[in-house]
């Protein structure tokens with residue numbers, strides 16, 4: 001047998017053995033949503049920046065941060081974004097007052113990993129004149145601005161305002177500067193209705209750069225961008241060797257889960273492992289085949 005033949009047979013045996021190893025023990029499903037890296041529903045799986053974040057309750061995927069719990073409507077892995085729903089969010093059809101909405105605020109350690117997208121607008125409703133939103137601004141209208149063409153002027157045309165009326169919300173706070181104030185997350189960093197002294201809020205985003213007629217066509221929900229902080233190489237290298245990305249300890253060390261052992265680099269490395277690798281049947285076979293060819 002010539003060496004070229006041996007090389008071909010050997011490489012096909014290797015790819016066979018790595019396809020055996022490529023069993024992703026971390027990927028899971030909740031309802032019709034796939035939960036995959038950097039997210040996970042299992043401790044020790046995924047990226048540590050997203051640990052203790054998602055929970056699957058009766059086939060409903062929930063997202064939990066300090067401001068509250070949200071239903072996950074979608075995880076867009078290609079655009080690295082999540083779409084969240086808060087049951088107390090105001091929409092074009094209904095306005096929810098009473099400060100019951102979650103708003104949006106992430107735990108400080110998680111802030112680098114999760115941020116509402118730049119073209120997500122937060123519409124704060126019925127904020128008091130004393131709201132920190134208006135403090136420090138010579139003109140009280142200053143912090144409020146349109147975000148990606150979305151703002152209060154269009155929102156006021158929603159049927160929901162027909163039932164309540166901007167005048168009504170305004171009359172609750174007779175001295176209130178505005179009934180609605182639209183802001184980007186970037187402008188205020190935390191949507192805490194209690195702290196901002198607002199009655200309610202809405203949140204909308206546009207996924208496609210379509211020319212929309214008005215607030216009727218907006219998508220209501222919170223669109224959140226997730227980021228691995230430039231740390232994607234670890235997982236790519238791990239997966240390339242048939243591993244699954246996870247972490248150990250309190251999330252202080254990223255691990256490549258290689259089936260029967262864990263590596264701090266990839267499943268090809270031996271020296272960094274905490275446990276001795278157990279060779280798969282195919283790898284042993286490939287090894288024997290190679291030594292047979294040498295003779």
Ligand SMILES: *[C@@H]1O[C@H](CO)[C@@H](O)[C@H](O)[C@H]1NC(C)=O
Pocket residue numbers: 032
């Ligand atoms: C998931 O199911 C819901 C209904 O339960 C549906 O509205 C949604 O479009 C589905 N999402 C996907 C990605 O199939």
Ligand SMILES: *[C@@H]1O[C@H](CO)[C@@H](O)[C@H](O)[C@H]1NC(C)=O
Pocket residue numbers: 043044045246247248249255257260261262275
């Ligand atoms: C590998 O790491 C995962 C995640 O931390 C852990 O659940 C598993 O027990 C570890 N396996 C070994 C063999 O150490």
Ligand SMILES: *[C@@H]1O[C@H](CO)[C@@H](O)[C@H](O)[C@H]1NC(C)=O
Pocket residue numbers: 144145146149151153154
């Ligand atoms: C927002 O856009 C509307 C037009 O859609 C405009 O009339 C309004 O003045 C803008 N508001 C702010 C605060 O820029």
Ligand SMILES: *[C@@H]1O[C@H](CO)[C@@H](O)[C@H](O)[C@H]1NC(C)=O
Pocket residue numbers: 066067105192193194195
């Ligand atoms: C929101 O603000 C209130 C009042 O300042 C504060 O008590 C509460 O802890 C804040 N919520 C979060 C999630 O930080």
